[in-house]
Amino acid sequence: MTTGRPTPEDGVPDRVLLVRAAPGRVEARELSGGAAGPPVRLPEEELPGFVRQRERTRWVWDDTTRWYPALLAAGVRVERCSDLRLSRALLRHSPFVDQTTLAGDDAAAWDALAPVAAEEHALFALDDLAERLDPAAEHSRQQAALAAAPERGRLALLLAAESSGALVAAEMTHAGLPWRADVHDRLLTELMGPRPPRGQRPAQLDALVPEIRAALGAPQLNPDSPVELLRALQNAGLPVSDTRSWTLEQLDHPGVPPLLEYKKLSRLLAANGWAWLDSWVRDGRFRPTYLPGGVVTGRWASSGGGALSVPTQIRPAAVADAGWQFVVADVAQLEPRVLAGMSGDTAMAEAARAADLYQAMVDSGAVPSRSDAKLGMLGAMYGGTRGESGRMLPRLARRYPQAIGLVEEAARAGERGEVVHTLLGRGSPPPTGAWAERSLEPADDGVPPEELARDRRAWGRFTRNFVVQGTGAEWALCWLADLRNRLWRLGGAGELTDRPHLVFFLHDEVVVHTPAHLAGEVTAAVHQAAAQAGRLLFGGFPVDFPLDVSVVDSWADAH
DNA sequence: CTGACTTGCGCC
DNA sequence: AAAGGGCGCAAGTCAG
Numbered sequence: 001m002t003t004g005r006p007t008p009e010d011g012v013p014d015r016v017l018l019v020r021a022a023p024g025r026v027e028a029r030e031l032s033g034g035a036a037g038p039p040v041r042l043p044e045e046e047l048p049g050f051v052r053q054r055e056r057t058r059w060v061w062d063d064t065t066r067w068y069p070a071l072l073a074a075g076v077r078v079e080r081c082s083d084l085r086l087s088r089a090l091l092r093h094s095p096f097v098d099q100t101t102l103a104g105d106d107a108a109a110w111d112a113l114a115p116v117a118a119e120e121h122a123l124f125a126l127d128d129l130a131e132r133l134d135p136a137a138e139h140s141r142q143q144a145a146l147a148a149a150p151e152r153g154r155l156a157l158l159l160a161a162e163s164s165g166a167l168v169a170a171e172m173t174h175a176g177l178p179w180r181a182d183v184h185d186r187l188l189t190e191l192m193g194p195r196p197p198r199g200q201r202p203a204q205l206d207a208l209v210p211e212i213r214a215a216l217g218a219p220q221l222n223p224d225s226p227v228e229l230l231r232a233l234q235n236a237g238l239p240v241s242d243t244r245s246w247t248l249e250q251l252d253h254p255g256v257p258p259l260l261e262y263k264k265l266s267r268l269l270a271a272n273g274w275a276w277l278d279s280w281v282r283d284g285r286f287r288p289t290y291l292p293g294g295v296v297t298g299r300w301a302s303s304g305g306g307a308l309s310v311p312t313q314i315r316p317a318a319v320a321d322a323g324w325q326f327v328v329a330d331v332a333q334l335e336p337r338v339l340a341g342m343s344g345d346t347a348m349a350e351a352a353r354a355a356d357l358y359q360a361m362v363d364s365g366a367v368p369s370r371s372d373a374k375l376g377m378l379g380a381m382y383g384g385t386r387g388e389s390g391r392m393l394p395r396l397a398r399r400y401p402q403a404i405g406l407v408e409e410a411a412r413a414g415e416r417g418e419v420v421h422t423l424l425g426r427g428s429p430p431p432t433g434a435w436a437e438r439s440l441e442p443a444d445d446g447v448p449p450e451e452l453a454r455d456r457r458a459w460g461r462f463t464r465n466f467v468v469q470g471t472g473a474e475w476a477l478c479w480l481a482d483l484r485n486r487l488w489r490l491g492g493a494g495e496l497t498d499r500p501h502l503v504f505f506l507h508d509e510v511v512v513h514t515p516a517h518l519a520g521e522v523t524a525a526v527h528q529a530a531a532q533a534g535r536l537l538f539g540g541f542p543v544d545f546p547l548d549v550s551v552v553d554s555w556a557d558a559h
Numbered sequence: 560c561t562g563a564c565t566t567g568c569g570c571c
Numbered sequence: 572a573a574a575g576g577g578c579g580c581a582a583g584t585c586a587g
Contacts, residue, residue: 225583226566244567267568270581295577299571306579309570334571384575457574465576469571507571507577 015082017060018047018067019135029136031060033143036136048074055079060139062130064166065115072174077488077496083163084138085113086293090162091145093427095419096155101145106133117289117303151425157536158424158474162293164481168502169290169300171484175496176285177318177503178513181277184317188273192265195274202269208262215255223262271306272314280305286318290505297466298426298473299507308506318555320513327500327522328558329549330509331476331530333357336377336403337545338472341538342423345402349543366399367392380407381468383461407464414463415456422470423537431459471537475545476508478536483529487512490521500525504555511555519551 015031019039026047027039042050048071051059059078061067063085071078088110091097104110110133146152146159189195193203201209213221218232229243236255240247245263248256280286286305294301302308310318320326331337336357340348347364354360358373367373376392378384380403397404410420417436420428430436435452436459484502491499500514500522514522530545550558 227584242566263567267581271569271579297577299577301578303579306569306581308578309568309580311569313569330571379575382575382577389575454574461574461576469577509571 014054014056015058015060016054017135017139019062020131031136031139035140047071048076051078052076058082060084060135062133062135062138063113063115064163064170065117066130068167068170069174072170072496075495077171078167079485079488080160081163081167082139082159083166084135084142085110085115086162086166087142087159088113088138089293090158090426091142091155093419093429094149094155094425095421095427096149096151096425097145098148101148102141104137104141106137109133110138115291149425154424157478158426161424161474161477161481162298164484165292165300165477168480168484168505169292171496172502172505173287173289175501175503175513176283176287177511178321178324179281179284179286180317180319181281181284183319184277184281184314185274187314187316188268192269202265205262205265205269208258208265211258212255212262215253215258223259224266229259268311268313271309272311276305295473296429297470298422298477299469300473300505307504312556316554316556318511320553323516324513325516325519326503326552326555326558327512327514327519327526327549328509328552328555329512329523329526329530329547330559331479331545332548334475334508334545335381335468335472337543338475338537339381339403339406339468340400341534341541341543342467342471343402343406344541345400345406348400348403349541352543355546361399364399367395380404381465383411383457383464407468410467411460411464414466415460417459420463420467422467422474424471424474426470426474428463428466428470433459435459472508475533475537476505478533479529479545480505480510482532482536483510483512483526486525486529487514487522490518490525523549523551 017029017031017036019027019029021027021039021041024044025041026044027041028050029039030037051057051071056079058080059067060082061084064081064083068078068081088102091102092099092111113130113133146155149155185195192205196202200206209223212223213219216232216236218228218235221232222228226243230240233240233243233255236253238251238253240251245260248260280288288302288304288307290307291301291303318326332355336348337352339345340352347366351357351360351364351366354363356370358370358377361367361373362370367376372388372392375389376396379389380393380396384390393404397408413420414428414431417431419430433455435455480502487500487502488496500512500518502510503513504511510526512522512526526549527547530547534543534545548559552558
């Protein structure tokens, strides 16, 4: 920013901090090293134009949810950013970081900063906590923390990936998942009859009630009440202590089939019925809010419309626009592959070079059958040791000592009350609860020792899973970030939604909405991004991440 | 009545 | 002897 207002010609270093100044005004300050240059002030309405000019800039801002939606609404996409809120959250819990480097007067306020939802993203809400924070100071603290960290390379990758994730999240909410309300409505109508007036049951659902009542001999039964239902089942002589579908399926009784049918339809109606359509689908798009880093392991959370569980039943309503298609991709067996990579277990990595990792474990003679392989690995990663899953563990440990050793050690560390971390350095939360506070002295306040021991083992299962789930989330973030940039480059000259763009992401699956003629190139990009994510996390270590990719008109047709 | 908690079930 | 990770959401339940 040598000549006043920054321009593209200024070239690198090209990291610019955006700060809210007086109402309606923004300050841009070029950053180099730890220092911020002199502020350049511009009116809010000029910000999109200003940002659009500097395509290669890394924008540093307090929180992506407070800046990016408005830019997207103005038709501006940014290439990269540093999200100080997300970065701080990572650094604050990473065991790689010396926490004293992050101390400061407004540390507590930074720690408390929460994302804003789409409806409240007004850029200059004066009562916003963010208004009182100093992003330049926070940025230099974070740079210092990073510079002092023993694993600064990994951490820097994690911060960049997390920030890219924040961009993707905002873009997906902006674009929305194409959703055909008419198809959804037809689907509901076929299953349970036409939409009833508010507060009434649809015809097909209603018709099941007398059937259930008759079979159970409970003429007044309201099947929506778990309490009433449980009593009715018990009065009918059925040995049950809950009303879960899985429990009911074990029973042989004439009341069970209509009841299961009722529960199934009633669930669909409540979770993804007409009310869901009214609330969450506008102008042919489903727009949930994604919360990057919303889960302690690094997975995303979501809010609005239950984006984490869009049932397969209603996916036929996700239909690409005319002339467009979906490229749907998911990673087969992400977590065991990640475990092979992060533990450097060459034997498991060899299995991970096959499209079906579990089958490869059988073929190498490690376990007798595919289901043994799967159950055993799930048990190793989740901490299940019951039955089949537990019996496989010694066998797996012999064959894959590094991989199984890594999760076992994570479990032991958790049980000792220690913090564990992912490959890139995301730290697990410190343990809470009676067992953790009392781990060094015997219980003296009446909490039975068995209960403390149970809690301790439960925490060990959490830390065991944390390292794998969390590193899996890091792989997925890198995949997403790289794919996002590849898609942009494929698209020609238009805005985000004129080019191939991400419209859905869930843990290990993405949906890209693309002009049909680019579907082949998008498919290639999805594969290239997966390979790149593997290299970023595991360098040259030979572990593959094969994808299942479909090019479809409707999400329901994938796989 | 409201709000907190529980139950059940969908997704990975 | 028993022992499975992470979520969000709606509806029912129950205490205050």
